[in-house]
Amino acid sequence: MTAKETPIIEFKGVDLSFGDTHVLDHIDLEIDAGKFYTLLGPSGSGKSTILKLISGQLTADSGDILFEGQRINNMPAEKRRVNTVFQNYALFPNMNVFDNVAFGPKLKGWPKAKIKAQVEHMLDLVKLGAYANREISELSGGQQQRVAIARALANDPEVLLLDEPLSALDYKLRKAMQHELRQIQKELGITFIFITHDQEEALAMSDWIFVMNDGVIQQNGTPEDIYDEPINHFVADFIGESN
Ligand code: ADP
Numbered sequence: 116m117t118a119k120e121t122p123i124i125e126f127k128g129v130d131l132s133f134g135d136t137h138v139l140d141h142i143d144l145e146i147d148a149g150k151f152y153t154l155l156g157p158s159g160s161g162k163s164t165i166l167k168l169i170s171g172q173l174t175a176d177s178g179d180i181l182f183e184g185q186r187i188n189n190m191p192a193e194k195r196r197v198n199t200v201f202q203n204y205a206l207f208p209n210m211n212v213f214d215n216v217a218f219g220p221k222l223k224g225w226p227k228a229k230i231k232a233q234v235e236h237m238l239d240l241v242k243l244g245a246y247a248n249r250e251i252s253e254l255s256g257g258q259q260q261r262v263a264i265a266r267a268l269a270n271d272p273e274v275l276l277l278d279e280p281l282s283a284l285d286y287k288l289r290k291a292m293q294h295e296l297r298q299i300q301k302e303l304g305i306t307f308i309f310i311t312h313d314q315e316e317a318l319a320m321s322d323w324i325f326v327m328n329d330g331v332i333q334q335n336g337t338p339e340d341i342y343d344e345p346i347n348h349f350v351a352d353f354i355g356e357s358n
C-alpha cells in the first residue's frame with residue numbers, strides 16, 4: 116500500500132464571518148491534485164467565499180488553509196498558483212484575443228517565443244485557434260468565456276477555480292462547454308474546482324462533489340454517492356429537484 120499523497124488544498128476548521136453573518140462554519144475539506152471537484156449549493160451557501168479563500172481574495176477568521184501541505188492563510192494572492200474564471204468573463208476589452216491570453220505569461224516575464232507557443236496551445240484547447248487576432252467585441256458570449264478560460268490557464272496554474280462559468284450561457288452551449296471543460300481538465304491534468312448551483316451539471320461533470328448549504332458542507336462524495344445515498348433531507352431535496 117502506498118501512503119496517501121498530501122492534498123493539494125486542505126481546509127481545517129475554517130471560519131469566516133462578514134459582520135454578524137457567519138458565512139463559513141468550520142469548513143474541513145481536502146482536494147487532491149489532478150481531479151475535477153465541484154462545490155454545489157444554492158445561492159448564498161458560501162461557495163464563492165471558499166474560492167476567494169483559495170485565491171487569496173479573502174482571509175479566514177480562524178482555521179488553516181494549506182496548499183501542498185504549507186499554510187497559506189496569509190500568502191499574497193499573486194504568489195498563489197491558482198487562477199479564477201468568473202461568470203462575467205472579465206476580459207480586457209481593449210486587447211485582442213492573443214494579448215488577453217498572453218497577459219499572465221507576460222507578467223511572469225516569459226520569453227516571447229514561449230509566450231506565443233503557450234497562447235497558441237491554450238487557444239487550441241478552447242477551440243479558438245483561428246481567433247488570435249480578433250477583438251473581444253467581435254466575439255459571442257460563449258467565445259468570450261473560452262478566451263477567459265484560455266487566459267486563466269495560460270500562466271500554468273496548478274489549480275483552476277471556476278465560479279459559475281457556464282451560468283450565463285444558453286442551454287445548448289452550456290452542455291457543450293460542460294463536456295469541453297472536462298476534456299481540458301483531463302488533458303492538462305491539473306486540478307479544477309468548479310462552482311454551480313445546478314445539480315445536474317455537478318453530477319455530469321465531477322469526480323467529487325461538495326454539497327453546501329448555509330456555510331456548511333452537508334455531504335461530500337462521488338456523484339454516485341451523493342445521488343444514491345444522500346445523507347440528509349437537504350441533500351436529498353436539492354439533488355432531487357430536477358427529477
Ligand atoms: P454563493 O457563492 O454560494 O452564492 P457566497 O459565498 O457569495 O455564496 O456568499 C455567502 C454569504 O455571504 C451570502 O449570504 C452573502 O450575502 C454573504 N457575503 C458574501 N460576500 C459578502 C461581503 N463582502 N460582505 C457581506 N456579506 C457577504
Ligand code: MG
Nearest residue numbers: 162163164278
Ligand atoms: Mg457565488
